[in-house]
Amino acid sequence: MPMLLSGADWATALVFVPLLAALACFLVPRAAGWLGLLAALLILLATLGLVQGLLADGPLRVAVGGWGAPLGIDLWADGLSAALLLMTSLVGLGVSVYAPGYFAAHPEQRRWFWPLWLLLWTALNGLYLSADLFNLYVMLEVLGLSAAALTALSGSATALNAAMRYLLVSLLGSAAYLLGVALLYHGYGTVDIALLGERIEAGAVATTALLVMSTGLLLKTALLPFHFWLPPAHGSAPAPVSALLSALVIKASFYLLLRLWLDLFSGLGGLLSALLPELLGLLGAAAVLWGSVQALRQRRLKLLIAYSTVAQIGYLFLAFPLAGAQVNALAWRAVLYLALAHGLAKAAMFLSAGSLLQFAGHDRIADLDRAVQRLPLTLTAFVLGGISIMGLPPSGGFVGKWLLLESAFTQGRWGLAIVVLLGGVLAAGYVFKVVGYAFTPTEIAQEGEAVPLTMQWSALLLAFGAILLGFSAPWLWPLLEVGAPFMQPVAEIGMAALKEIGAIPAAVVTGSGMLEAEILAGSEVGTGRETWIGAAP
Amino acid sequence: MLVSLLSVALLVAGAVFFLAGTLGLLRFPDVYTRLHALTKADNLGLGLMVLGLMLQAESLAAAGKLLFIWLLLLAASATAGQLVASWAQGKGIAPWRG
Amino acid sequence: MAWLSLLPLAIDLVLALTLLWLAWRALTSPDLFRAVVLFIALGLVLGLVWVRLDAVDIALAEIALGAGVTGALLLAALAKLQPAESQTDEVAMMAPIALRLPIALLLIALLTGLGLVVWQLWVPAPGLSNLVDARLDEAGVAYPVTAVLLNFRGYDTLLELAVLLLALIGVWSLSTAPHLGDEEPEPALAALSRLLAPLMILVAAYLVWVGAYAPGGAFQAGSVLGAAGVLLRLSGWRLSLSATGWPLRLVLVLGVAVFAFIGLAVIGFGQPLLGYPQGWAKPAILTIELAATLSIGAILAALFIGGRP
Amino acid sequence: MMPTIDAALPPNAWLPLLVLASSLLPGLVIFFLAERRYWTRTLLNLAGSLVKLMLVGAMLWGVFHQQQYAASLPLLPGLDLVLRVRPLSLLFLALSAGLWLLTTLYAIGYLEDSPNRSRFFGFFSLCVTATVGVAMAGNLLTFLLFFELLTLTTYPLVVHRGTEEARRAGQIYLAHTVIAGALLLAGTVWLYTLAGTLTFTTQGFVADLVEGHRWSLIAIFVLLIIGVGVKAALVPLQSWLPRAMVAPAPVSALLHAVAVVKAGAFGIVLIVYDVFGVEVAAELGVTKPLALVAAFTILYGSLRALFQDNLKRRLAFSTVSQVSYIVLGVAIVGPLATVGGLVHLVHQGVMKITLFFCAGNLAETLGIHQVSEMNGVGRRMPWTMLAFSIGVFGMIGLPPVAGFISKWYLGLGALEAGLHWPLFVLAGSSLLNAAYFLPILHRAWFCEPPEAWPEERDFGGKKETAWLLLLPPLVTAALSLLIGLFASMPFTPLEWARLIAEREFYQP
Amino acid sequence: MNSVLVFALAGVGLIGLGLYGLLVQRHLLRKVLAFNVISSGIFLLLAGLARRAPGAEPDPVPQAMVLTGIVVAVAATALALAMMLALRSATGRTRLKDHGDED
Amino acid sequence: MPTDQQQTIAETPFPAGAFAAALAWRLFVFALLWWLLTSGQQAAALFGVPFVAAAALLSALARFRPRADAATLSPVAPLSLLRLIGFFLWHSLLGGVDVALRAFRHPLPLQPDLIDYPLRLPPGPATVLMSGLVSLMPGTLSVICEDHLRVHVLDRHGHWHQDLERLERRIGAVYRLAGF
Known part of the structure; x- marks a missing residue:
């Protein structure tokens, strides 16, 4: 790509293209579909530009208005944000291609879908690019309001009920987050994450901020026991919206949580920052099991997928107890893979469900057979997405689970490993529950509505994306090194645990092995993996 | 000096009317009569206070502003009074009779 | 005369307790109408509190938006819920006592903690005010709050305008509700509206103008303008059909659009995003504020009316 | 995204990829073919399998x-x-490539006019892709x-x-x-x-x-063996296999002889030899229990087979039993046993597929599903039953059919390792094999045929059945005879198994 | 003890009352009220503490943040009320269904 | 919004001259107001121009907005207006004193009642002005203002009827109505 534009320009485009497109769609509803598609393409282009810039020049910091933190607001992009932005643009493009077909049958919804979705997109991109806690609050609110409005789009009683609940939960979550921001500002005199990271120290203020912000974000991320709002909301929204909610929206609050944890709170020390990861891991494990079992019990396809999301969110939190001990943070990479793969795969699954729903007029799993047989591409998309959700090779989900398991085994966390595996088995159960019915024709002949090819192919390509993600390591890992988002002070507990395990042969350079070897030999050991990672600062 | 004395006197008078209005609000028996207290005594009180303040005002503009505020309040108070009264009438509230 | 120095504190304590009492009553009052009225009263008292805290801007915004617009929205919603909702069964509308008690206890525990933290924060700290003061000259406006709002942290404000627009789009996307009833308004109210609406335009313009060096600004002005729109609407004004289409929508997006346009256009002059060139800050800010005021007013009025055009 | 080939690799990196592609690409194309595109589909199928066979030959x-x-x-x-x-890969590759061709031919004949053929052949091809992938896997x-891909593609x-x-x-x-x-x-x-x-x-x-890490390694061994043992149908993990008999005959053939069960057995070979190393495994003490499990499975499968009236179920239990010969050969530490186990991988495949083809023919032509319905079927379908009989003899281990060679080497291997009990297992199993297979032959050849067959289909004229159905079992039967007869010629399974043992596992 | 602390603590109190209301009350209008009370409490905390430095001008940054917050709260309230009305016209209810899976 | 709120096209011919006069008058008033608000700042004057114009235009449009029940419109009579203001100020002073006195007395000297007063003024601005002023006069509070005025009086035996008549006359004069 010609580097006519700087990274800052691309970052600007990432926020302003969807924002202006939203305005344009609101102004000219008739052209909304094309405008949205155009915006989606531009955003993808901008994301690629940004990624290119990051790979070439390292992490990006833009002082909006030229003021610079702490007075002004800074944008910040590193490998972590870039990866999520990339996933967002891919899913966003997929949904934008899908939506015209889906909403052709619902012109009234179509009119509002586009501006709301593009505003949602603005918030997502803005959130991934912001380094300012208060700016992040505003982004969270844009995100929450647009997501709730989108949820209610179909106007059905169920959807409205779900959307209302979602809205309240979302508002409460943002409020809790804002409370934390208030405490941090008055404690440390800035809301810039990087500056705060330098200034923050253990104490009541930081601890309380950590607790309220985490609670708020967990509420939005729908980690068990805060998951109650998610299945009805994701299950009753229009399919493209469900895809967005499941694939993207919960990732945003999770990202923020991760960011806060990595940059602000993980180094605090003290009882809480030792216990909280364990608690999160425990909740994550519970979510994996509970969500999967619930998904298995569902009779409606979209609810099944929604509960699957509850389970997959659990996976994201399994990394917290694992991450503390490793300097190159295998577990965080695992989480990132899982998040990206889940984004692509879940979007594909919800979009497929939408196609089936449109074709059959319902989404009762047991009666979907004909619809499925008439839409083989859609079924393929569903299954490919399912493969990634199950964590079968070579999908992105597989790589994520592999890294998670590797991390768990290295640290001897058998319980977590078992949860990871069990979750995969249960996921196979619910995915193949659908597939099994699909291959079993019932007698009722169903003739359905035609489903445009754009709907089928967009889902399929997203599903392929989830699979191909498994092969992305050669360029994804260097990208993730930009800005070294996962670097953190190694907790002493972690070091002790590593020595206790002592299992890593020095010749083999796994993540923790490298550390071990360095400790033992006091010199750089560089083979295999290290050449990939590059020298992290 | 004279002006400021007059100003203080006006302010005190205004305060007295405010007090009277408040007393009326508390003592009067029903919604209509209380509205009387509000609309008249308080308007007069405010008017006198505005007059008092206008005497102290630094500029003509500031004085005009004060006057303007009073006029607005008059209009609002009259309208509000009528709206509340008609609402009470609509709800079938009969006037108090000694 | 030591007690005299305690007098302000006593006033503050009374205000604080009033706040809490009003909030409690607003949340537990069995009658919804009363609850809403108490809530509006809470907003007004909060306005006083903000004045006590030397935050006149927030006081204005609180009264105009927090109490005024929110109150109006609540009352309008309540009116649409009537009459079925006027008599509410308190018991059914609350969680069972077995649930309430633990929740209350838990909250008390949590808030005691939070209170202790706030107590800890009671160390005088300048925050960013020194920094703001130091660079106020470059900001284009002399009033620090406006400088923060439209220049230092203008990006937030831009998005905040987007939030408002977003809320309106959301409301329109939901609304199956018809327009506000077309019945002839009270003559007295109509007359007042005709009198007040033009004045409100002037007041709004004044608030924008004054925001450059004193409390005031686009949001307060916008809410005044919104109130004017509501009043006009109540007094029987209707937009003609031709105006409810794209012209109306244009006004609604104007704030965000102008803000974004200026913010992006400066890049062409070698400035950073939303970084106004030397000397152009004040006109840029005023332009943005005017557009924003117009949009905010229109959006607030539209939010109040509720039904989509 | 195209698989990026490392430039440093030698140019013959393409051949393994082409082997994969030779079934993957036709498979993907077939998915999109309309049902009625019979010839295109057939052409793709056959071209794919022929190309694969040639590539395997070249390698x-x-x-x-x-x-x-x-x-x-x-x-x-x-x-x-x-x-x-x-x-080692080639042993399995050659088996699956060869049998795929035959199974494809057979399936084309078998599924004539049935619905969803494009879907079927699509997955069929993917399934073989997965199998050759398993065969060529260079790491765990x-x-x-x-x-896993095999699991996914066989499910449909x-x-x-x-x-x-x-x-x-x-499910x-x-x-x-x-x-x-x-x-x-x-x-x-x-x-890892x-x-x-x-x-x-x-x-x-x-x-x-x-x-x-002795205990960790033992635990890992158990995990891995269970992981592949399910597909290999080791008792007690075998219960899926007889139930899966509801699938059409070509699928059964694929499951039992070409792909799934074989992949499981092949996995055990890999784990014991290439992951742990047979000596390390023996040192860990895990081979003996494995051998015992295999022995038990051999006997259990045979016993269960005795009591099945349903022909395909009987064959299925027979598979349970026979596949464990391979495991047994692996678990008895020693070159000769290894050769016996490895060669049985091929031998069992060729023989068992013959039996399934024949069972399918009976079902398709005459509607016969039960052993009790097979009276006198030899007269109605002599060629089919001839092939069946050869398969049966091989299973029992009668010379000169291939099965004999396997059992011979297994026995020698046991003796070489100083073990005697495997001989009893082999002998017992052979007896049991005879007990459940010979009655079938007796019925087929020597009992009077019934008045009418359960559900007879006419293939025109005096034909026994469709030639596409008859040809594959005849070829495989002939093959099982030939590889038994000429076992010591170069490039026979036996010679190749020896080559593997010498070159790989028991290097001097 | 001075007025800033008094109001900050009052803010904490408002947060508590609002949370209680949000959790305990079922009528959606009350939940919206409760949300607004919570927000007010947080604003009070955020901007109240901005005047900690004795004698100096209050810190303008939190004030600007609170202004933003108030606008966001109004927007959220408007959307929530509209949603409540839509829910009511669709179901006749003004409270959330407890088990929202099937309707 | 004020700027694009367009009144629906009137069927009756638009009184252009009267409109221009009303507009000019309003421009003056609002400009004065702006000057008051901004305390006469020079820089603010320019900024205020469009808003003064908008406000004046809106107000004028509101005045001339066609209405089914509207009487013919004519410009107000300035002199009568001044007299009305004087009358009003005096009486509002009286009204305030009156209420204050009543509030302080014991027992309450109240004999309130609702009475109806038949209006001679035509419906429209005049009536509205009437009803607003009634509320600020001593002892009276307008409750309903339709074709008749319903008034709440503090003292049903007082001379409220004469007061109302005088007020009505003066208002009629301001609006140059026939018969006043």
């Missing part, structure tokens, strides 16, 4: 002459997907990948009929294989965290770890 020649074939694709830092063709990760074949029964069988199959897959994954990752590599090497790669 067979090359490997014999010490050529290297390998391709890799990076997945994670330090962890690649690797395809590497070794003598790649093995895992193709092993198992439930192909679309009946409620088929769906349930599919059971999945439940088994998915849980097994999870255990396999667990073992693999655990091993200990060893830091997963690359198959002929002496295993865990020798250094025995000192410090």
